[in-house]
Amino acid sequence: MKLRYGMNPHQTAAPVVPVRPGEVPVRVLNGEPSYINLLDALNAWQLVGEASRALGGQVAAASFKHVSPAGAALAGPVDEAAAELHGVGPAGLGAVTSAYLRARDADPKSSYGDFAALSHPVDAELAELLATVVCDGIIAPDYHPGVVERLGRKKGGRFLVLAADPAYRPPAREARQVYGLRLEQERDQVDLTPELLRPAAGEELDPAAVTDLLLGLAVLRYTQSNSVCYVRDGVTVGIGAGQQSRVDCTRLAGAKADLWWLRRHPAVRALEFRPEVRRQDRINWQLRHLEGETPAADLLAAPAPELTDRQRSLWLAGLTDVRFTSDGALPFRDNVDHAARHGVTHIAEPGGSVRSAEVEQACREHGITLARTGLRLFHH
Template identity: 70%
Template structure:
C-alpha cells in the first residue's frame, strides 16, 4: 500500500505491506493514509478490541499522534457531553456513547483525531462523525450506507479502514531503526481481573472495570504513561513524559479540567450564535485555566453573548474536592509516594501499578494514609 507520505510530508516515499504476504490486519476502504494515520489506526484498533474483550462492552478511542486522547466503553452520558453534541443522553446508542465519552475526556486534543471503535459503525455514529473534526476511523465493519456517507467527509479525504477482527499478529515483531533491525516477542498477556492483586482495601466491581480499561489504554499509550478513569471512561491520560510524576500531574490537570467543565459557572457561559462547537470547547477550557492573554480576553468577550465572571480559587477548590471514585493506572512502577499524593488531589480512590520499586513500602504507606485501595499487577506495559 502506498502511503500519502511518511511521518513528515518531506518524507515523500512511504509504503505499508503485511508481514505475512496477503494477510492484512486492516483494509483501506476510502482515502489515502499517511504513516502516522496507519500507526494511529493500528494502535487504536488494538486498544478498543482488547478493552471490549476484557469488559464485554463496545469500546472506542480517540487517537492523536500515537497515543489516545481518550478512551471509553459504552455507558451513560452526563448532560454536559450530551448537550455539547446535541444528543438525547437517554436515547444514544451503545457505540455512539462509547465514542462520545472517549472524545469528552480531552475534547481539545481530540480535534482532528483518528477514531477507533470495537464494533461495526452504525448509522448513528456515522451521522455524529459527519459533524465532527475527525480525520478517519477504523472499525471491524460498517453498516450499509455508512461508508458512502463518511467518504464525503473532509471533501472526500476522510480515511475509512476496516479491521480484521480475527487477525492474529506474528509472535515476533520487528522494527528497523537507523539501519538496525530490532525484534522482540509479542506481548500476549491477557488483561483480566486476576492481574489486580489487592495490597490493602477492597476493589468494587466498577473500580475493577475502570482499572482494566486503564491497563488497555496504557498498553497503547506512549510511555511513561498514566491514566485516570471513572465510570468506564478516561478522564485524563498522561503520555510520553520522562518523569512519571510529571505525567501524573499533567494527566491530573486534565482531570480537573474535565470536572470543572461540569461546574455551574462554566456551564453558564453563553456564547453568541454561530460560535462553533470546538471553539466553545476551547473557550471553556481557557476560561477554566484562567491565564488568558490580553488577546484571548478580548476574543472570549467577543464570543460570549453575556459577560463572564471568574471562578474564584476557593470555588474551584471546593468543586474539585467533590470528585471521587476515580481510578488510576500506571504503565510502570510508581517510584515515589509523590505520585500517590498528586493522584489523591484528583479524587483517586483506586490505584493499579506493577509494583517492584525500591520504595514500594512508601507507596503503600501513602495509599493507606489517603485511604486509597492499591492493587499490584506485576505487569509493566511500556509502549514505544
C-alpha cells in the same frame, strides 16, 4: 496499501506490505492513509479490541492523536455537559455513539483532528456525529449499510475509513528498524484479566473498580511511555503520556482530570456564546476561561459567570471514585500524593520499586486501595 507520504509530508513512503503474505489486518474503504494515520489506526484498533475482550465484549472507543489516545471509553451514559457541547440528546444514544462521544469528551481539545476507533460496527447515528466534528479517520470491524458512503463525503472525500479484521492474529514476534539496526522482540501478549489486580493495600476491589482499572491498563498498553491514566465510570478523564518523569505524567493527567470535572461546573456550562462561535472554539474558550482568561466580549451573548477559587475548590472536592493506572512501577510516594488530590480511590501499578513499601504506605494514609499487577506495560 499505498501511503500518501511518510512521517512528514517531505518523506516518501513505500507501499505497505503484510508481514505474512496474504494476511492483511486492515482494509482501506475510503481515502488514502499517511504513515501516521496508519500508526494511529493500528494502535487504536488494538486498544479498543483489547479493552472489549477484557471487559466481556463491552463496546469500547478511542480517540487517538500522535500515536497515543487522547481519550478512551466504554459505552455508557453521556452526561448533559458533553451532550450540550456536541448538540445531542443525552438519552437514547446507541452504544457506539455513546462510547465515542465519551472518549472524545475526555480531552476534547486534544481530540481535535483525531483518529477514531470502535470495537464494534459503526452505525448511521455515529456517522452523523462524526460528520459534525473535526476527525481525520476511523477504524472499526464493520460498517452498517450506507455508513461508508456517508463518511466518504467528509473532508471532500478524503476522510479515511478502515475496516479491521477481528479474526486477524499478528505474528508472535515483532521487529522494527532504527538507524540501520533491526530490533526484534516477542510481542506483548499477556491477557488483561481481573486476576492481575492483586490488592496490596485497602479493601477488595468492587466490579466498578475492576472495570475502570482494566480499561486503564488497556489504554496504557498503547500509550507512549512513561504513562499514567485516570479513569472514572468507564471514561479516561486524564491521560499523561511520554514524559521522562512519572510524577510529571501524574501531574499532567491529574490537571486534565480536574479540567474534565470543572467543565461540568454550572458556571462553565452557563457560558453563553454567540451562535456563530464554532464548537471547537467554545471548547477552547471553556478551557481558557478555567485557566483565568475571560472570553472576548464579541464571542459571548452575555457576560461570563464568575467562578471563584472557592467555587473551584468546592467543586473539585466532588470529584471522587477515580481509578489510576501506571504502566511502570511508582518509584516514589509523590505519585500517590498527587493522585489523591484528584479523587483517586484505587491504584493499579506493577510494583517492584525499591520504594514500593513507601508507595503502599502512602496509599494506606490516603485510604486508596492499591493493586499490584506485576506487569509492566511500556510502549515506545
